[in-house]
Amino acid sequence: MNPSCFLNCVRQDRRYNRGRGLLKDMGMADAKMTTRRLAVHYGDKLALKEVDLQIAAGEVTALIGPSGCGKSTFLRCLNRMNDTVESARVSGEVTLDGQQVYGPGGIDPVLLRARVGMVFQRPNPFPKSIYDNVAFGPRLHGLAAEGDEMDQMVQSGLERAGLWAEVKDRLHEKGTGISGGQQQRLCIARAIAVEPEVILMDEPCSALDPIATAKVEELIDELRENFTIVIVTHSMQQAARVSQFTAFFHLGNIIEVGATEQVFTAPRNELTQGYITGRFG
């Protein structure tokens, strides 16, 4: 077992407890975010059942599982996006570098979302210029003065999103006018312009063609050097390609979490095996 692995999961449900001892071997150091007994209700419906998970710093963690398994719900808890859902009730604990995300002493949600950015399934650039899309966050948080400083910030964001060469001559055209793949990378540029620490991605490639997908995947690999990334994906192959750790969700529980290589070559749990090999789902 790779000693640098540091994802851990403690199952509250006995049926799924088999991998627990093994996961301890993976160590606990350097978790960027941690959830403890994180549960979410939508009205009366329990969508997430007291999930414990550690998100490894500077790595890509993929969340996989069938529709309705709670993976997107879990992701949205990490930067309080579920606050916008009226019927959602969150209990348990989420921490970012040890600081509480929820509760009275929690990080201010606006600051939290600057530190934990998000990229959605469908590219959703603002109906503004490419430049303004990237400058939006820095302006909101007062990170740069207009002029050269802002120009620098926009350029850096676009460069890191691998988009600069393609749009540098049309920065003042509408962000909605470029291709779907470029729009998604623009959204990533917008997310990283405010220098977040964690980037959450909710099926970022499901609306993209294979070439645009490959570019985003390459980008994810590069971004890993500076950011912690959590990605929800329905593509098992994508999870296998981009992540270092994989967590499998089923019916609101985490069934198995481990190094991606282990999960895809020798999963410990039969449910995981059944799901990733296409025997149920």
Place this chain on the structure above:
Amino acid sequence: MPHIVKSFDAELGKLEDGLARMGGLAEVQLAAAIEALDTRDSGLAARVMADDSKVDQGESFINEQTVKVLALRAPVADDLRTVVAALKVAGEIERIADLAANAAKRTLVLNQLPPVAPMRSLIRLGRLAQELVKDVFDAYFNHDAHRALSLRERDQELDDVYSSLFREILTYMIEDPRTITPCSHLMFIAKNLERIGDHATNISELSYYRETGAQVTEERTKRDISAFMGIEPQE
């Protein structure tokens, strides 16, 4: 549990069936080679040599089918291990059949020469190899990881018999130089049979990997000591 996409099961089934056919063929080849040696049956030996190409065709089929499944289905977890193991096991089976065919080829020469005494021990070694190969295939196709692992130990018995046979053949050659030609062939056949045991052991390890996802890391004790033997009888 079957796959949601039934054609995936069909593709994996073709791979498993092809491998089972190949294994069955190799078993028959090995049994016939030993029989030909035992009964000095040149006709049977010639057939074994001719039929070796069937095993080679079996291996080609497995190679193609493996590449197809990898390319079109991108298997993971136990499916991936099944495909990878099939590719490697097919290679091991091909080697087993090849070594059996080589024994048959030497039988044709041996049948031109007067019989030599160590033949009886050689047949015993052949039967041991044959049994081991059969048991290893049974464990593989019955998905019995623990049986597969326990069979690794059986190869040591084969090594022991081979080492003592080596010494026995050497003694005959020293005693009567006229037996050097047939005894040299016997020596090569014995080595072939000992190698067959090694390939069978590799299959048992692949069997364990396929079922559990774990590699067998523990080194196996090799008891073939013939490589260290000199001409002088050892004290």
